[in-house]
Amino acid sequence: MQDKSAEDQVVGLDAEWNVNIASYGMPKKIGKLALLILAYKDSDGRHKAALLRLHKFPSLPHRLLAFLVGGTKFVGNYVGGDIKRLGRDYHCEDEMKKVSVVNLGRYARDRDVVQSGTVRLDALVQICLGETMQKQASVRVSSKWEQPSLSQDQKKYAALDGIKSLEVYLYLRQKPDLSVRLSVEEARAGLCIDVAPLRGGALSMVATRCATGTLTEQTYDEWEVPSDMRLDTGQINKRRYRVVNVCSVVAPHYIVPYVKKKESGGPVCLDDFGAPPFFVILPLTMLKQHIESDTIRPFPNMNPNVNNMTGATGGAIPPAPIVPPAPPAPPRIMQNQLFDQNETFTEEDTGQIGTMDQLDGDAETAAVNLSNKDVEMLHKVCLLGDKAALGNDLLACAHLDNAPDKITDCFSAVVGDVFHLMDRMKIPTHHEFKKAFKVALRDSVLQWSPPELEEVKTAVKAKDGKTDDEIDADMYFNAAFWKACVPRRVLPPRLLYWRVRAVFVSFGGMIDSTSKKPLFNKTAWKKANNILKEILRGYYSDPPGYSFYSTKFNKRGEPMVNAYGFDILSCRRGTNDVESTHKLLLSIFGTWHIGLQMSDCLLRERRHRHNQRCSEKRRLGHPCIGHYDTWLIDALQILVQVNHGILLHPNWINSSDFKNTQEKFGTITLHDAELAEALAKVQIDESVRLTHDMQYLCSVMGTKLPLLPVHTIDERRHFSNLVVQLQNGQDKSCKKMALEWTKAVNGVTIFPKLPVHLRNYRDKFERNAKVRQAFKDAQESREILSTLNKALCPEIEADEGIDAEDTPQQLDNYTRQWPAICAPPQLLLPLAPSAVEPGNIHVGGVLINKAPDIAPLDRIKKRGRGQRGPDNPRKGARPKRRCMLCKGKGETDDAARNCPGSRHREDCKHLQR
Template sequence: MELEKAKRKEQASVDATSAVMHSFLGIKVPEKAAPVEEEVCEDVDMTGEELEKQFTERLVIDDTRGQPGDVDVDDDDDDALGFEEDGDYNEDSNELNDGGIMSNYLSKIQTRLRDETRCNFKKGDEKIPDDQKWLLKMLEEHQFSLPWQLASTLCNKLGINWAPSAYYCTVHVWLTDVQFNEMPPCGECKSNAHVGRHAFDSSYPGRRISGLKKDEYVMTMRYCCSRCKSGEKSYTFRGYNLKSLESMPLSRKICFPALLTHKSGVTMELARLIRSLVSKNVRSNSLAAMIAEMHQLEHKQQMLLYESEVAASRFYRTDDNKAPLFSDFNDRKGYNGRLITGKYIQSIYQRLIHSFRELADADTKKRDSEMIKIDASYKFTKRLKRVGGEKVFDGLVTVMNEFKEIRSHFVIFGESHDQMRPPLQAMKATMDSNGQAGPKLAFTDSPKRDADMLISVFDSLAVTQEAYNTIAEEENKQLGDKSEPTELLKSAWQRLLRPSLPICSIVHHNYSVIEADKDITMFAGTAMDLMKDRQAEKRIMALDLEWPVHFNNNGRIEGQGKVATIQLSYHTCQGNLDNDICTTVIRVQQTTTKLNATLVRLLSEDSIRFVGVNVAGDVTKLKKDFANMNNVSVNKIDLRVMARRRGVVPRNGSYSLVALVEAQLKESMEKDQRMSDWSGPLQPKQLDYAALDAIKSLQVYDSLDKLPDLTRELQRKEILAGTKVTIVASKGSKASIPTPGAEGEILSQKQIWTAPKTFTFVEGRSKPGGQFVLVRIKKVLAPGLIMDGYRKGRKGVSLGDFVKTFADDDFVMMVNLSQLRSQHQQQSSSSSSDAINPNPVIHTTELNKVNASIVNADNETATTTGFAEDDLFTHDYIFEHENEEDISPDPDSTDAFDDFSELTPAKIREIDDIIRRAVDKMGPLTAQDGEKYLDPPPKSIPICYSAVLGDIIHAIMRIKVPAKHECRKAYSAALVRAFLEWDPERLKEVKEALVKLGISEKEIEARLYYNIQWFAARVERRALPPHLLYWRVCAVLSYFGNKIDSVSKKPLFGKNEWNKAKSLLSDIRKGYFSDPPGVSFYRYRVDGRGQIIRDRKGFALLTCTRGTNDVENEHRNLLGPIGNSPVGLEMMDCLLTDIRLRRNMISARKYRLNFPDIRHFDPWLVDELQITRPRNVLVSSVFPDQS
């Protein structure tokens, strides 16, 4: 009794003080709020009967709160994921009914919200008029949140005793029926068709969640699904039930403000920050300390503000009127702060990754791989927690593609192929299901051991190997005719460059050259009349320009000259035959400021479409150079975009005119004249070159026009029986063109169709109509393609499921209209091989002059700035974005050994002499003592190539040499020189360009050794065929193997090293370290917008995809987020999922052409935008070039 009296006296004192504060602030003092019943603590370990009893007792009989006997099976109260949270907070999770300030605050808000949203009324109930629903109006103004800064206003309206605003937390209200005018889906049946409002739970007014600076609350109500009843007890669930949230569309999910755990949660803002910081190697305990610092800092700042306001008030300057002190951080009756632990942060991170795991895995699986790199890491698995003192796994295997994207992760026990085969077979099955062609090359650290296994798993590697065997057989027959070493080396380079294709020629095409104004007028007028007489779709003209590029005295790009020539090509008849092409080269005088008026009319004719590669850049150049083109609009079609929309990906990945001609016309274009002088009198070769560009642009357009546009959905009026169609995915990736999943034919829409009994057709109709069309599938290209409108349980149905059901790939089904594309003619084989657009690959014919790396194929010059001569060989770059990630030099993977800085010129000459004499001799070097330790040299070494290749850096490291041996440096550098040979033509071009920049030949040669990384980032290197590579490597091994160290008096090689040298030479003879013919391992580096990255001197920068060094680097990066503390299997799996997604997004932005620079790692948001935006407005997608 005494204790109760003391409490009442204390409360009366607090109430009196509160009344004084209300009076001081001009707030009406309300009546004291009624006490709230204490909430029953939920125990995750309770049985079903105990849970039923608990919730039966706590529900109040009321027309808005349900009836006795209702059972709560709320998923968030009995979490299936089972995250343990005991001890993760510094206090119990259920504290809402402790009589604190927030408990009363939430109860009052809940009561008011219930009354304003109430729909069912009994006789005598009072309904709140719409104009008095101030709480709903306030919620709508603040995105259904009540910020804590509005607490004083809310307390005044709700009649709550005053307390400092900082004691209150932001309250989020989640009522989808009010906010979005639709009921939440039931977590069991995944539908909201039978869901209705049930009750507000007065014993649990809100879920407390942690924020970045303060805690917040989420308030909702219970809903009831009449379909999911169990006996007489209806199924109820809270609005933020986990299964219900997962069943919502993405546009609704992203509005939910929290990531919930078993009894609490965090704001989505904090959850995303945790994910980002964990990926940046911030440990969970460090994160907990950071968040604790933010919470404590916020508390002290609010305390200071409160005390400052009190100090400024005259009312509290007497001893009789003392203001209440601002509460402590963890005072439950006041500020009521709490801190989360590192363990809880780990559970949040895992929950967040689980929420998008399926989407992340789908993003990984869609990435095509023409080249795979396989490597195992045994350090990563050492960080795993042990079970019973034993390791769970031995190693982590990573598979990457040529774009440095991670294609697969899997763990192994030991190094047996039996451990690797099943995951690789699963990867192969996924690629087949997605219609991907499969890898054509593979890199591994042990090619001799892994070759047979990889070829048996991937039949595409077997096809490549068979092709290489045929090429090698033909080359060995020709090898006997060439005896001179220089001739052998030259022929080897020619074989390595690319397969031979017929070279484009102007011989079979006629063109005219005009310059006089009257001739231009006559030509433009005739062309306009001819185009107007044609059908609208046949009014096509190819447009191309040439202009000079100016250099200063030091050879640097200084600017561009005016347009020198305008080339136009068109068909003289509507048949679009190659032999009816009319081409005109218009010479433009450099002093001209305005184009011919009739020519301008031709270019501005809206009914004529002008085609070309980067034709928009050409039009921009015309507008810049000629005043009367400024306000002219040109109807243009970019061949690059057209090719991508048809799923055409050139073999070398580039979308230049050269690459498109090779891919579509099967011809090779020479670009020798591109950088010649276009400002003076033009030579016949220049005119031929200019005319041929326009001719081939028109022919490429004709070829592409015959292929279906995979981005254009069919319209209802185009649905005619007998129409050939292609079936694609309705939800394409933001960076891919829909891969054709099947080919078929539209049937009569009057037929009755019966769905297979094994599937559920959600539309429920047996007759075509609405969005669905009856189609006969004749050929399945991607069995894994999910078809809209079909369900098998809770899963979707793929084309492969239909094939299994009908035991044939010829069957009839209903297809969503959004998945249909027109099919004009048989598609190019390349249209279904690549899922995401690649970036430009180095093309030999595009690099005949070094200036071609300074000015790109579309005559767009790189921005340049002044630089000092001694800064020439530094890695300075020009980027479109200041925050470009990972912009370090990216040459070959042998940087660690490309260091000649400690070698004298005499030693460098010695190394060069060793390699030169090895090639000249084409046999053993008898002067070397080390030869006696090697196997006898073969009399002849046949040419052979392998589809499974070894990594050169691992080949070099295979022979371990003493770190302090005085010959180690020279040996390593010489071995790199032996393995990799500079592209002679490309190296010559770079040297000539450097001479023009004022660098002496002597200094260039010195820099080639002492700053070799600079050249490696700009000049390709290749591994020669076995009959040349063997003697080069053998010479280095023989020469250095017996070199004696002056200190230790020991040779560089011991017995074990000589045995490894024998093994290395044996692998070289089998072609494991030789570049195959027709394969380029170099690509241009591109920025986020797909533009080639250049240094400040204009040199285009290269990246090399040879070897497994990329995978090794990724394995080192994996160790960062883990740190030194052991992690569990689930945490490891989540880390790998997120790392995989992030790495693939960054790599795609860097190495894939025109990959969207979205700068976040939730790509499914963009996928949803690509689908939603065109439905809302009659405009293109967010990324028009993508699906």
């Protein structure tokens, strides 16, 4: 190793130790590091591994310690944790800090080979080398690493880990490091470069470039600043700036540092320079060598063509079964153009209803059984495209809209929670098909990753001896174990739609044998139909190239494993991260008496803190700054870089480097452009006075008056008039009514409305109208019942001379017509014997009712100050002292007490000797 060059002094390192697994599946006891694996490449180019057994050594051998700290580079997955454990177990923590290590997960992430730096070694081998590692769980996590001799499986397993770590590193070393920027020596004229983000090399931006171009021979003083811009020369180090001829721009809203607009002083973006090519001066911290690769993208994590688990060799561990890569998600406006603009979602009942009796009428339909022919046709549609579905009415159902002729994969930046999706349909609690429906819906929405699932099944069969049927039953009734070690994915819309629709069609009409009612009623079918519409819009599908899973680590920084040796996964999808925040908001914010503006401020601060905590927990390399004032870090990052040329936090992204987007959070605008135009024409009297909350709503929504629900008397009357005028019944969304409503707005008794306000009040108005009509229809019955009540009521014989104050007594004539019913006499309870006879009484061998012998209070005398208390009634004199020397020599207590040394130590016979 010493004869090789510094670049070739690379060793793959791994370590093993005993792990005792408790019955509940978690590690109970972890032993000392027992085996150290060192893999190297010999002079003939062959890879070899040395297995060093260290558990019998109290400390590391001197030559091994010198080799570790001698400058050799050690590579491996989580190799930093192995080195720390080696130093802790063998008392050489300070020496282990000098070891040069390379974490393969981070190393691969810097080259944009994987999307997560916490990827496992077998995944890296599959991605980089196109090979599959057979890592047996029984060997990986066991308590046999300290046995006198290792088995052949253990030797093969250990050597394979070290050798494959070295091979993965040698493969990744050939790829360019996307986090490296140009140095002063490398920046020469004519060099093709990529313009990268200025501050921070965050892992989410390593494959990001804003523009491409070439370095020119122009100097800082020769660059001509555009006429409408100015250059802040006081903060520029001329030596570290270069003039770039920009050839293409992929991030037009990226802010050019230290260039300001001449008049307003605002930031200048790349698109302000016009169409390329153009010249601009940029710092070296934004320049890196150009890389001819289509995987370099203009924005972080937006590369749909490269799967999260796909490498350059073509080998992959697909997160879903045979799913072709989806096209990039179009902008929001383009997504809406794919659907009918007049499409509306059915109103749903959002109440938490648990029984079928509380819902509307049952939907009469027959259960549909899917045949193999249907499955074959759906398979063709998913693989061959929508042409295979022409002329075939797939999964037809009277309660669902017809399936679309063409499904285009589109995705949303805000992903809906699939667990709320599965809980939308409120079905009968005791329906016999409830469990089967829930499991079928779960498996249709969340697709298990086939390679990991098959690997876990093989390990369970080998260790527990379970059959395929037993494993299927365990996944059906006890899915918690499988969810903790096997990742799942929500498929693209063109696959997810047919899977979920098949579940609805198959289970919706199943009849319970006891209640004779179907699983779905009318409300459940409406919600199912809305879910299918949302799936078509991509609200639930996982974004391409993004994984919601990461490995859990213990306090020592080691991956947590289960009883079968598989990593325990942490999922960012679902109620674990969502519902906890909602619960806090409901329990705290719901009890505070604050206005709308303060509510927005508090929610904004809460959202900011939650996002930062998630970033510190989930994002590899994100700094823990110890506070939530991120704008201070931005300012400090700029100040330190200007004065010292150092990045204080290399993995920090300054949000001030980018132009502000048009996104809004908190209280946002909800009305469309047509309603906004109608509101702008409303004339408001200057005498109108709005409350502080109303003024805040107007400012954030850009209106003259706040859009409020129907609440005043004049608004109720005006709604009734509009209902009479617009009786066509075609305005289900109430959009036309909202536009007509603006003509009567005055800002005092009538305020503008959103269509949803009118729809909600329309439902209430219709219910009240039905109640009033029912009251009129029951007029004849109510009159007959009133006559009957009067006929069956006895008359009261009024007494003359009774005042109005005695009217309650007059009503007693009702009861005088029947004989009075006397209440039963009270029972006499026997008195306790002690209360009858004050003498002593024996009850159960216990003497009760005996007065204690206590002297009267007037006879008790208090002892005066300094007065001697009573003597100890102990009989006999004080026992003699014992001689400690005699006692120490083994003498008896009597001999020790009779010894003269009990009074004077020098008189003891043992001391005289």
